[in-house]
Amino acid sequence: MPEESREYELFINGEFVPSDAEERIDVEYPYDGSVWASVPAGTPSDVDRAVASARGAFKSEEWGGLTPSERADALHRIADVLDDYADELAELETRQNGKLIREMSSQMSGLGGWFRYYAGQCQTREGRTIPVENKNGQFHTYVREEPRGVVGAVTPWNSPLLLTTFKLAPALAAGCTFVHKPSSYTPVSALRFAELLHEEAGLPAGVYNVVTGSGSDAGDPLVTHDDVDKVAFTGSTSVGRQISAKAGEALVPASLELGGKSPNVVFPSANLDNVINGVIKGIFAATGQTCLAGSRVFVHEAVADEFIDRFVDRARDIELGDPMDSETEMGPVAFRDQWETDVSYIQTGVEEGATLSFGGEQPDDLPGECFLQPTILTDVENDMTVAQEEIFGPVASVLTFGDETEALELANESQFGLAAGVWTEDMRQAHRFANQIEAGTVWVNEYRTLSYNAPFGGYKDSGLGRENGAEGLEEYLQTKTVWVDLSGEVDDPFKLG
Structure with missing residues (x-):
């Protein structure tokens, strides 16, 4: 780890600029608690500057005037740069949130695929004509797709750049510009990301701006800004509700990827070797x-x-340790407050009648304050707190069921509906279950895998809208219908049609 902390600035209009605030936010390495960077505690006036920059870029010939093929070229350049800098970005991600370098390396090496996929979408989206019957069909009526404009995006700390890419790649493909408020726990990778996209990939100034800071001082001013045309958020359901309400009051569309309490359902025919690996x-x-953690395991x-x-x-047997070590199998919780939340849930589970079959303790042979053993609670009932509320930590609740009907009822008995896993060698059963479970993503004999061309999003309290795939691009486009009168007739001004 670096011996000295590096000070970063905001990234606005294609360059690093100081914030209007004097306060700064320290960035820690969760493994040992060391401070290795700091960023500005951005202000509403910083957000104003970033949004103005994005608006200017949206209207500019350098970005707003590009053809779809030229936007595709820009996305391909971004993809190539991300390939070149994947190792550096992976290290930044791990330093911020303590996730395994092996996972962050995999995520970063795959980011280019998102931009290449949406580059292809730039060149394959098509309008359509509508055979309306008004004036005996004497209209040429067609539909256009146009970019929404300036996007205000707020992202979480758990997979910062991957979840940013879910939003940024389709937004750029649509022709939008972007103002990003990353989590205050993981802001550095976004700043470096912005620098690379502009200086190495040649993105025009103002297309992607980053304002760091707290949710109240930077996030709220962004999602309520009167010059933001679209809000994109990933985070907790409670914060998502607040953002949705604010966006709704302003009549600004919002896509929300929120919490989950996803079931992993294990039937008797399943290959238990595969199941154990998948549940882990x-x-x-x-x-x-x-x-999308598979935190409810129904067996x-x-x-x-x-x-x-x-x-x-x-x-x-899971090896806990330094997430920068490729041999480590589980790293620390990202920060102490989350660690305390996890432990509190474990205690609540035991108090409500669950059995602590393994874990629940902080190892005494590892540095820092954020390590927690992988924890397994058994004898869990579906109405217990640990089975209904999102914990966001290494805590698995194991429940049992007697038949397929009961399993489906239990799995759907949740406010959430983000993802689900089904483990069975009976493919008829797999399809029956997948068709009836209330979740936006269902894996059969696999878990926790995503792709740029496969839509992702939730049912119920797990969110609104979809990311990835063609559906992800549609979130950043708006539809215009154009009617051209071919008849040459003079209308009756008091008659519709």
Whole structure:
């Protein structure tokens, strides 16, 4: 880790600029608590400057005047730069949130795929004509797709650049410009990202701006700004509700990717070797710090005892340590407040009748204050707090069921509906279950895998809208219908049509 802390500034209009605020925010390495960077605590006036920059770029010939093919070229340049700098960006991500370097390296090496996919979308989107019957069909009526304008995006700390890319790549493909407020825990990678996109990939000044700071001082002014045309947010359901309300009051469209309490459902025919790996992947590989974590594990009673024994044995062998070490299997919780939240949920679970079958403690042989053993709660009932509320930590709740009907009822008995896993070798059963479960993404005999061309988003309290795929691009476009009268007739001004 660096011995001295580096001071970063805001990135507005294609360059680093000082904030109007004197206060700064320290950035810590969760592994040992060391401070290695600081960023400005941005202000509403900083947001004003960033939005004005984005508006100017949106109207400019350098960006707003580009053809779809020219935008595609820009996205391809971004993808190439991200390929070149993937290792550096992965290290920045791990330094900020303590996630495994092996996971961050995988994420960063794949970012270019998102921009290349949406570059292709630039050149393949088409309008359409509508055969209206007004005036005996004497109209040429067609539909255009146009960019919404300036996007205000607020992103979380758990997978900062990946979740930013979910928004930025389609926004740029649509022709929008972008003002980004990253989490105050993980702001540095966004600043470096912006620098690379402008200085290395040649993005015109003002297309992508980054204002760091708190939610109240920078986030709220961004999502309520009267010159922002679209809001994109990933984070907790509680904050999402607030943002949705504010955007709705301003009549600004908002896409919201929110919390989850995703079920992993294990049927008797499942391959338990595969199941154990998948459940570990879903809840412990990212220290449970992912919205799609498979935190509710429903196991058929016929295989429950064997599953629990094997699950506990595998959890006991998970290697905790420095996330920069490629051999480490689980890193720290990202910050102390989240650690305390996780521990509080574990205590609540035990108080409500769950059994702590493994974990729940802070190891005494690791530095810092943020390590927590992978934790398994058994004898959990579906109405317990740990089975209903998002914990966002390495805590798995194991429940049992007797048949498919009960499993479906239990899995759907949740306010959330982001993702689900189904483990069975009976493909008829797999499809029946996938069709009826209330979730935006369902994996069969796999868990926690995503792609740029596969839509992602939630049912119920897990959000509004979709990211990735063609649906992700549609979030940043608006539709215009144009009617051209071919008849040459003079209308009756008092008659519609």
